Amino acid sequence: MDVVAVNPAGLKQPLADAFIHVDDLSLDFPLYHGGARSLKKTMLSMASKRVAGTTGGKVGEDRSHRVVVQALRNITFRLTSGERLGIVGHNGAGKSSLLRVLGGIYEPVAGQVHVGGSINTLLDTNFGMNLDLTGRENIALRGRYVGLSREGMRALEADVEAFAALGPFLELPVRVYSSGMVVRLGFGLATAIAPQVLLMDEWFMAGDARFRDKAHSRLETVVRGAEIMVLTSHMPSVLKTWCTRLIWLQAGRIVADGPVDEIMERYAAAAVPAL
Ligand SMILES: Nc1ncnc2c1ncn2[C@@H]1O[C@H](COP(=O)(O)OP(=O)(O)OP(=O)(O)O)[C@@H](O)[C@H]1O
Numbered sequence: 411m412d413v414v415a416v417n418p419a420g421l422k423q424p425l426a427d428a429f430i431h432v433d434d435l436s437l438d439f440p441l442y443h444g445g446a447r448s449l450k451k452t453m454l455s456m457a458s459k460r461v462a463g464t465t466g467g468k469v470g471e472d473r474s475h476r477v478v479v480q481a482l483r484n485i486t487f488r489l490t491s492g493e494r495l496g497i498v499g500h501n502g503a504g505k506s507s508l509l510r511v512l513g514g515i516y517e518p519v520a521g522q523v524h525v526g527g528s529i530n531t532l533l534d535t536n537f538g539m540n541l542d543l544t545g546r547e548n549i550a551l552r553g554r555y556v557g558l559s560r561e562g563m564r565a566l567e568a569d570v571e572a573f574a575a576l577g578p579f580l581e582l583p584v585r586v587y588s589s590g591m592v593v594r595l596g597f598g599l600a601t602a603i604a605p606q607v608l609l610m611d612e613w614f615m616a617g618d619a620r621f622r623d624k625a626h627s628r629l630e631t632v633v634r635g636a637e638i639m640v641l642t643s644h645m646p647s648v649l650k651t652w653c654t655r656l657i658w659l660q661a662g663r664i665v666a667d668g669p670v671d672e673i674m675e676r677y678a679a680a681a682v683p684a685l
Pocket of ligand 1: 439440465466467468479480481499500501502503504505506507508
């Protein structure tokens with residue numbers, strides 16, 4: 411296992427072309443703990459009767475005889491600068507797990523992941539936010555995290571303040587915000603920093619209707635600025651608009667990898683409708 415992020419958020423240095431190399435990657439989530447023998451028996455017996463087309467990853471035993479969800483199995487692909495990859499698959503196919511491994515959030519149990527270039531992971535709008543800090547303090551925190559200069563910090567603060575339009579609430583702790591206000595701040599922050607590699611979950615695009623148009627044009631700027639994008643989505647229109655290539659996952663494995671139209675057609679013919 412080896413996760414290497416070259417220059418993660420290293421915005422100060424000039425960077426080489428972005429890339430993603432994933433070789434024979436596997437990821438497990440342990441489910442069984444110590445005493446729950448009957449749960450172990452039930453899970454393994456149900457997993458052996460699993461029928462094609464059901465949701466979730468494959469349930470099995472790892473080398474230490476723990477019951478695990480095999481969320482990703484033997485995933486191999488390469489992306490170079492200019493590629494926009496969409497990941498499709500049924501609920502529980504492993505799409506979000508793959509994004510999180512690429513973003514260095516989950517550690518694979520086997521295989522290699524090399525990501526070259528600055529990364530921004532847009533998973534949910536709360537990601538990386540400290541609810542006890544004020545909106546303004548969260549902006550400063552993010553700026554420091556990505557290593558911005560003083561001038562960069564000022565620009566970040568002005569940009570997010572104007573976008574989020576929280577007025578005096580920017581001086582209050584985020585925990586007193588409404589959910590829509592948290593989305594405004596989180597979205598403004600996440601899209602203020604243009605990465606070379608953009609990892610994005612489609613849920614990130616959800617927001618309240620009035621805010622969505624404003625958010626969409628901002629998101630489009632970040633997407634167009636990124637050299638590589640990886641997007642998980644259930645929405646054919648989103649995938650067709652934004653992606654150049656699709657990987658179709660089924661119970662943690664790649665079943666197809668290729669041009670958007672071709673994979674969409676095969677997926678639509680075979681897939682369990684997602685929620
Ligand atoms: N933290 C976790 N602990 C245990 N199992 C998990 C965890 N996260 C995900 N899983 C399991 O891993 C498998 C893959 O989940 P993942 O969230 O990657 O699927 P997904 O394709 O993104 O699904 P959806 O389209 O429903 O969001 C599922 O079977 C899920 O139950």
